[in-house]
Amino acid sequence: SQQGEEDPQALSIQEGENATMNCSYKTSINNLQWYRQNSGRGLVHLILIRSNEREKHSGRLRVTLDTSKKSSSLLITASRAADTASYFCLTVQGAQKLVFGQGTRLTINP
């Protein structure tokens, strides 16, 4: 299996519920980033968490990082229809090693 694996691959929830997606990796990292991609568009950066940080918040987003387990999670609270998108984690090891996960397709049902 490769660096930056995400689960679940797809997630469907009702509007207003919380959505949690996970990212696991294999080697040490400098930082881990989460991105959102709407269908047919480029990626939009959400949160960057450094290896010495454990949790970061941005609005309705919360990211945690557990370097001992080599895993990160992205929590979206009080989901909205506009949150429907694919979400990717990116692990960064120095300047030259950047690896994206396969992504989680999130669908928010009204």
Added chain:
Amino acid sequence: DGGITQSPKYLFRKEGQNVTLSCEQNLNHDAMYWYRQDPGQGLRLIYYSQIVNDFQKGDIAEGYSVSREKKESFPLTVTSAQKNPTAFYLCASRANEDQPQHFGDGTRLSIL
């Protein structure tokens, strides 16, 4: 507003033809990247450049070529050696390894 511009949005290639995808940024970023995305998949790194006149192969460089003659521009050529070029191509840039990447809106390449 600063950002990354990719053109064209849609591109079609005939068999045996080379095509060039454009990527321009006005963010004053040193590093630029090209990724390939297949349907329902994550992004795979094709080439990257950390400074003008220098670039490195990524994980799937075969059949592609790049140049970095100007800081603002990082064009990608899909050569006839790339046997399965149909994909969504994304260009990105970043200021340094501790900063996030900024992405363009992508170019969708198809084979006629």
